[in-house]
Amino acid sequence: MTSSPGETDRASSDRLALSESHARLNGMLRAALDCIVTVDAEGRVIEFNPAAEKTFGYVEREVVGRDMAELVIPPAFRAMHHAGMQRYLASGEARILGRRIEITAMRSDGSEFPCELTLTHLQIAGRPVFTAFLRDITDRKQAEEAVLRSNERLEQQVAARTEELRSSMAALEQTRARLEEAQAIARIGDIEIDLATNRRTWSDQVFRLYSFPVAPEPPPLEEVIARVHPSDQPAFRQFLESFQHSDAESLLEFRVIHTDGSSCWLLMTARARLKVGESGRVLRVTLQDITKRKTLERELLVTIDKEQELGRLKTNFLQMITHEYRTPLGIITSSAQILERYFERLDPAQRLDHLQGIRTSAHQLANLLEEVLFLGKTDSGQVVLHPVAIELEPWLKTLSAEVIGSLGAERVVAVTLATSSPRVLLDERLLRHVMNNLISNALKYSTLDQPVSVEARSEGNWIELSVRDQGIGIPAVDIKQLFQMFQRASNVGTISGSGLGLVIVKRCVDLQGGTIEIKSAPGKGTEVSVRLPLGSSATATNS
Amino acid sequence: MKKLRVLIIEDEPRMRTNLATILSMEGYDVITARDGREGVTFAQQQRPDFIFCDMAMPKLDGHGVLMELRADPSIARTPFVFLTARGDRPDIRTGMNLGADDYLVKPVDVSELVGAIQSRLQRHEELTPKAKELTPELLLPLGLTDREAEVLFWLAQGKANSDLCILLNVQLTTVKKHLEKIFQKLGVENRTAAAAIALERINSA
Numbered sequence: 001m002t003s004s005p006g007e008t009d010r011a012s013s014d015r016l017a018l019s020e021s022h023a024r025l026n027g028m029l030r031a032a033l034d035c036i037v038t039v040d041a042e043g044r045v046i047e048f049n050p051a052a053e054k055t056f057g058y059v060e061r062e063v064v065g066r067d068m069a070e071l072v073i074p075p076a077f078r079a080m081h082h083a084g085m086q087r088y089l090a091s092g093e094a095r096i097l098g099r100r101i102e103i104t105a106m107r108s109d110g111s112e113f114p115c116e117l118t119l120t121h122l123q124i125a126g127r128p129v130f131t132a133f134l135r136d137i138t139d140r141k142q143a144e145e146a147v148l149r150s151n152e153r154l155e156q157q158v159a160a161r162t163e164e165l166r167s168s169m170a171a172l173e174q175t176r177a178r179l180e181e182a183q184a185i186a187r188i189g190d191i192e193i194d195l196a197t198n199r200r201t202w203s204d205q206v207f208r209l210y211s212f213p214v215a216p217e218p219p220p221l222e223e224v225i226a227r228v229h230p231s232d233q234p235a236f237r238q239f240l241e242s243f244q245h246s247d248a249e250s251l252l253e254f255r256v257i258h259t260d261g262s263s264c265w266l267l268m269t270a271r272a273r274l275k276v277g278e279s280g281r282v283l284r285v286t287l288q289d290i291t292k293r294k295t296l297e298r299e300l301l302v303t304i305d306k307e308q309e310l311g312r313l314k315t316n317f318l319q320m321i322t323h324e325y326r327t328p329l330g331i332i333t334s335s336a337q338i339l340e341r342y343f344e345r346l347d348p349a350q351r352l353d354h355l356q357g358i359r360t361s362a363h364q365l366a367n368l369l370e371e372v373l374f375l376g377k378t379d380s381g382q383v384v385l386h387p388v389a390i391e392l393e394p395w396l397k398t399l400s401a402e403v404i405g406s407l408g409a410e411r412v413v414a415v416t417l418a419t420s421s422p423r424v425l426l427d428e429r430l431l432r433h434v435m436n437n438l439i440s441n442a443l444k445y446s447t448l449d450q451p452v453s454v455e456a457r458s459e460g461n462w463i464e465l466s467v468r469d470q471g472i473g474i475p476a477v478d479i480k481q482l483f484q485m486f487q488r489a490s491n492v493g494t495i496s497g498s499g500l501g502l503v504i505v506k507r508c509v510d511l512q513g514g515t516i517e518i519k520s521a522p523g524k525g526t527e528v529s530v531r532l533p534l535g536s537s538a539t540a541t542n543s
Numbered sequence: 544m545k546k547l548r549v550l551i552i553e554d555e556p557r558m559r560t561n562l563a564t565i566l567s568m569e570g571y572d573v574i575t576a577r578d579g580r581e582g583v584t585f586a587q588q589q590r591p592d593f594i595f596c597d598m599a600m601p602k603l604d605g606h607g608v609l610m611e612l613r614a615d616p617s618i619a620r621t622p623f624v625f626l627t628a629r630g631d632r633p634d635i636r637t638g639m640n641l642g643a644d645d646y647l648v649k650p651v652d653v654s655e656l657v658g659a660i661q662s663r664l665q666r667h668e669e670l671t672p673k674a675k676e677l678t679p680e681l682l683l684p685l686g687l688t689d690r691e692a693e694v695l696f697w698l699a700q701g702k703a704n705s706d707l708c709i710l711l712n713v714q715l716t717t718v719k720k721h722l723e724k725i726f727q728k729l730g731v732e733n734r735t736a737a738a739a740i741a742l743e744r745i746n747s748a
Binding site: 322326327329330331333334335337338341342345350354357361493496 | 555557558561562564565568601628649650651652653
């Protein structure tokens, strides 16, 4: 460097000033915490302060004059750096000057780190120099990243929690829906009653079980009790009362009358518990529709009753059979013994009487057997209808004569006909069972002087056959029982009978699709009317 | 010798006449009643020596007849035999406990009818002077339980094991067990010997 003497003073004072300023600058550079690197237009390092030495791992001596880019810019960014430098020097277009930017810098060991850079451009002694202020922001970056990551994590967690909550809400809703559905299917409802406040909570099914419209709040207790069958109401109230002081589980079966008048059976199971995390007790109640079970129970009882009734009937039947058989058998045995032992001492009329007694009794036995067998057949559905054309008047007269003959008494049965045709199409065998029993009953339960009449009337496609007597009659209470086996009126006295006759009549009438009616007054007489549908007379044949 | 008078109470007409015929032929003086009510009346009015009575009758059944007759001192001691059916076991037991002398199961054989009268009238003659109530309690001094006394009481009157079942309302095995005990206590080996001890006891009471 050359200078004139005149200039020298000024120059020296300038130099002094400069040197002072330089020293100050130097002091600032040295004290600065940021790295301060100054390069010339070619990018060669002019200054490299201690902070830069420390950060980049170089000593100023080593780097002054060297290409800054090769020292501190990672190879990947160098091309970009040179291009920027060229562009600025050529056109003055600055993209990064005066702005704080973040870049990646490189240490002497080649490791990279984030760095904040502010670049300034100065003209020193007519030459452009660039001063870069650099700050290692690894810590800040890391902190930022940590915050970011933790934020992210937090967000993820929040999202996860939200999702969890949402799904558990959904699951809960699903469970609740499923519970409701299950309750609806099982017809089980649940109730919770706070025993301190009497506040009640109902599941939907409870509303349905009591036939209330589903609502957020259950109806008042009295309205609920009003739905309970009146005879079950006291037990219902007592049941609820009982939990005020007891924690035992209890059951109550009761009936509910629905608004449509139908009724159902409900089973209430309840147990009082301490409230979770609170003082006071709560009553948990389940309500279940047990109508089906009750119906089955009732049916079962009816079946058992029927079985027992059947058993009773069988015993009754056998007792009756033996009783009914015993009398004629006893007569046959004793008459036979009398004939055997005392034959010589009996006159012919007495012998004949015993022989007749044996014959009548044998006939009675045969009839009884026939009746029992016939009933057995109708029971097992073996009876098939065979309608034939019957000349009613002579048929009835012949039958009456037969019945009178079998009873062995002088009686008269008056037969009258009021029919459109003398012939009817009916099952002859069934009709015989009907009329035989009715005429026989009329004769048996009236005395010799009391007339018996049989009347036949046709009405359209029906025929009505009535048998009327003026005998002992049937007490009103006995009439409806007469179609049951071995049921005889209470006033039959010593008149023998099997208790099967009217059962057989009823069966025969039913088989032909007819009806039977008994009108009777005790002491005045009985009229039994049978109405039977007729087969078409056009197809009547004498088969 | 005066004919013994037998009353037949039976509601079934032909049965009644047949029984009457048989007993008449066998030499008894027979009177008949058509129902229980008539039977009680005839028994009180005509003082029969022996009564056959049907069990099941309208108006007044056999049990009712027996109760009324046993309540009337003038006729209480007349031998009374039920005519019944094998099926009516509870009725038989009730009847015997009411104090009937015996029962016959229908259909009744001539020899059974006659046999019943003969054995009863014979014993009746023997027992008449005593005029004591005949009950199983008479046999208790033999060291028997109530039940055993009851078994022996009927056994002494010629009842078979099957009858004992009906009269005590127990199973055959139970009857046999009672008999074993009785034989053991009386120191005998068979029922005839046991019956002999029992009759002796009854007659000496």
